Amino acid sequence: MFFLSVLVAVTGLVILSLWQCMALVLPSSALAAAKITTAAMNVLAVAAFFYVNFKVHANPDDTSPVWANAVTVAAVFVVAEILFCVFVGVAVAWQKFCRYFYAVPFDPGKRAMIKHGVLYPLTALIMSVYGSAFERKNVVVRRFFVDVPGEFAPYKIAQLSDIHLGLFFSLDDLRDLLDRTVALKPEALVITGDLFDDERQNEAAAKLLGEYSAQFADGIFFCWGNHEYYRNIVATRRYIGNTPVKLLENEWMSVRGRLVIAGVDYPMRRDRFAELKDEYAAKAMDDLPQDAVTVLLAHHPEFIDNAAEHNVLLTLTGHTHGSQFGIFGYPLFPFFKYTRGIVRVGGSIGYVHSGNGSWFPLRIGCPPEIAVFTLSGK
Numbered sequence: 413m414f415f416l417s418v419l420v421a422v423t424g425l426v427i428l429s430l431w432q433c434m435a436l437v438l439p440s441s442a443l444a445a446a447k448i449t450t451a452a453m454n455v456l457a458v459a460a461f462f463y464v465n466f467k468v469h470a471n472p473d474d475t476s477p478v479w480a481n482a483v484t485v486a487a488v489f490v491v492a493e494i495l496f497c498v499f500v501g502v503a504v505a506w507q508k509f510c511r512y513f514y515a516v517p518f519d520p521g522k523r524a525m526i527k528h529g530v531l532y533p534l535t536a537l538i539m540s541v542y543g544s545a546f547e548r549k550n551v552v553v554r555r556f557f558v559d560v561p562g563e564f565a566p567y568k569i570a571q572l573s574d575i576h577l578g579l580f581f582s583l584d585d586l587r588d589l590l591d592r593t594v595a596l597k598p599e600a601l602v603i604t605g606d607l608f609d610d611e612r613q614n615e616a617a618a619k620l621l622g623e624y625s626a627q628f629a630d631g632i633f634f635c636w637g638n639h640e641y642y643r644n645i646v647a648t649r650r651y652i653g654n655t656p657v658k659l660l661e662n663e664w665m666s667v668r669g670r671l672v673i674a675g676v677d678y679p680m681r682r683d684r685f686a687e688l689k690d691e692y693a694a695k696a697m698d699d700l701p702q703d704a705v706t707v708l709l710a711h712h713p714e715f716i717d718n719a720a721e722h723n724v725l726l727t728l729t730g731h732t733h734g735s736q737f738g739i740f741g742y743p744l745f746p747f748f749k750y751t752r753g754i755v756r757v758g759g760s761i762g763y764v765h766s767g768n769g770s771w772f773p774l775r776i777g778c779p780p781e782i783a784v785f786t787l788s789g790k
Contacts, residue, residue, distance in 0.1 A: 423458050427451055430493050433500040437532060450493070457486035483579065487774045488540045495536035503532070543776040548580075551592060551768070555784045556754070558726055558761060560705050564789030567671060569707065570598035571783040573730030574767030576639065577617050578610035581769035586617060589768060590624045593782055600630040600667065604730040604765060605637020605678065605711030608648045615651045622655025630667050633658045635675035637711040637731065660709060662695040671787070672700060674724075675709040693718035705787065713750040716762030726785065727762040734766030738777035752778070 431447050438446055460483050570593050575581055593601055601624075608614040625632045634657055640648055652659050660675025667673050674696045679688035693708075693715060700706060700722075708719045708727040719727040734752035735743035743751040748764075755762035768780040 420458065423454050426490070426493060426497075427454055429497045433497045436500055436504065453489055454493075457490050460486045484544055484773045487772055488537075488544050491543065491774055491776075492533070492536040492540035495539055496533045499532040499536060539776060540774065543774040547777075547779050548770065548773060548775040549780075551589065551780045551782060553596065553782050553784060555786070556763070558785055558787045560725065560787050560789040562703075562789050564670065564705060564787065566786055566788040567668075568596075568598040568600075569728075569785045569787070570596055570601050571604060571728050571763070571765055571785070572601065572607075572768050573604040573711075573728075573765035574606040574637070574733055574769060575603070576606055576609045576767075576769035576771055577613050578769075578771075580771070580773045583613055583616055583620060585769075586620060589782075590620070594624065594627045596782065596784055598628060598784060600633060600673070601628045602633045602673065602707075602709050602728055603635075604709050604728055605635055606639040606730065606767075607634070607637070608651075609639045609643055609769075609771075611643050611647070614643060614648050618648065618651035618655055618657070621652075621657050625656040631656055631658055633660060633665075633673050633675065633709060635660050635709040635711060636678045638678050638680060641678065641680055660696075662692045664696060664700060664706070670701070670703055670705045672704040672706045673709065674700075674706060676715060678711045689715060689718060693722065697722040697724070707787075713748060713755070713762065713764045716750055716755050716757060716760070716764075719762065720757035720760035724760055726787070727760065728765065728783075728785075729762065730765040730767060732764055732767075733770055734764070734778045736767075736770060736772065736775045736778050740777075744777065 427450065430450055434446050434450075435443060572589065572593065575586060575589070577583070577586065590601075603621075608617060621632055621634075634652065636645070636659075649659070658665060658673075660673070661677050662675075664672050664674035676692040676696045679685045679692065681688060689712070696708065697706075706722075706724045706726075708715065708724045710716075710719075710727060710729045711731050713729040713731060715729060716727045729750070732743075732748050732751045735745040735747070737744040738752070741753075745751075750762065750764050752764050752766055755764065763783060763785070765783055766778050766781050768782075
């Protein structure tokens with residue numbers, strides 16, 4: 413109910429902002445019809461989002477692609493609206509700036525920038541379609557090099573995260589992503605949660621991971637995200653247990669030489685989040701060899717702070733999707749303490765993955781990625 417209330421409130425704000433912007437662009441004769449149409453479209457969009465997230469995912473028998481297409485269209489429409497409002501807002505602000513700082517007198521003819529603003533909604537729609545049809549499917553490879561104290565032979569780790577198997581990410585998509593990752597020739601693949609997000613496909617996804625495990629010299633490592641808890645984590649644990657995939661739940665595993673890969677569970681109790689986070693991190697680091705080169709897998713990025721307290725070399729996280737919208741490589745909505753990219757806390761390095769899938773089928777300025785980390789010593 414809380415989620416629905418927030419969604420309705422945000423939708424109302426978007427509609428009111430949209431109406432204000434349309435009044436600056438559309439002729440008065442078309443304004444009333446445009447307002448009614450956009451309000452109706454927004455109500456339908458909210459209904460589609462709500463139904464899919466609370467009904468379709470919970471119905472193992474509903475395999476129709478209709479809802480995936482409906483939500484995709486709704487997402488494109490809503491983002492196009494928001495972009496349109498931003499464009500019009502920038503245009504108005506620019507006019508006021510010029511009028512104030514350059515003493516430009518008001519001239520109704522100058523309003524052509526707004527009145528003839530067909531380019532604003534058109535550009536907004538093009539960007540929105542691009543984000544849904546192209547960028548969210550255009551996987552990029554990001555490479556990072558991590559210095560290891562002392563002697564340490566080069567070791568390559570690939571990270572995937574937040575695949576969100578389901579309406580917008582199929583088993584075929586997962587296979588293609590794994591093929592691309594194998595081609596990069598890492599010694600190990602780590603997946604930092606929120607893969608198993610569809611009870612209809614979770615078992616098949618676990619089997620697929622198991623089939624690919626042997627294509628990485630040291631296999632595949634996995635830690636839980638919050639969405640695994642939403643989609644029958646008991647069954648998913650059983651599926652993974654029937655494969656060679658290494659599930660790490662507040663524990664560590666020696667990989668080769670001094671290298672250790674540890675993983676933590678996701679703290680689902682919001683009222684005890686900080687307490688459980690500290691508890692899980694401490695348990696995962698228990699009895700580590702003093703000379704261990706430790707890589708910690710965690711879904712939530714705030715584990716980066718815990719890792720720094722335990723002198724972990726590298727912490728790989730996800731959860732935020734990099735905000736899915738960015739500009740010049742920075743997240744547009746940095747709602748988390750750590751939202752995207754490299755984080756340094758003391759001598760410890762953390763990374764927040766931009767994600768590979770999404771429950772909102774659109775990305776702009778934040779493409780899905782395969783992150784590759786090469787650890788090497790002197």
